[in-house]
Amino acid sequence: MTESLTVVAVALVAGCATGLSALPTLYTEQVSHRVYDGALGFAAGVMVGAAVFALIVPGLEFGTPWEVVVTVTA
Incomplete structure (x- = not known):
């Protein structure tokens, strides 16, 4: 199955x-x-959960895990 067909499905x-x-x-x-x-x-x-969890990975790329934990729990 091609990638575009997978997206459509x-x-x-x-x-x-x-x-x-x-x-x-x-x-x-x-x-x-x-x-x-x-x-x-x-x-x-x-x-809200989708928005927060979608931002965890980019946050880990720019900051430390500790900064991400503090930001998410705040």
């Missing part, structure tokens, strides 16, 4: 997963504030 899987996860919202009448707040909190945590 991974993007297709990600798109299908996104669509499947949105299907339950089409069949629910109303979502409580508690569920809505929980979903938003979970999504925010995932995004």
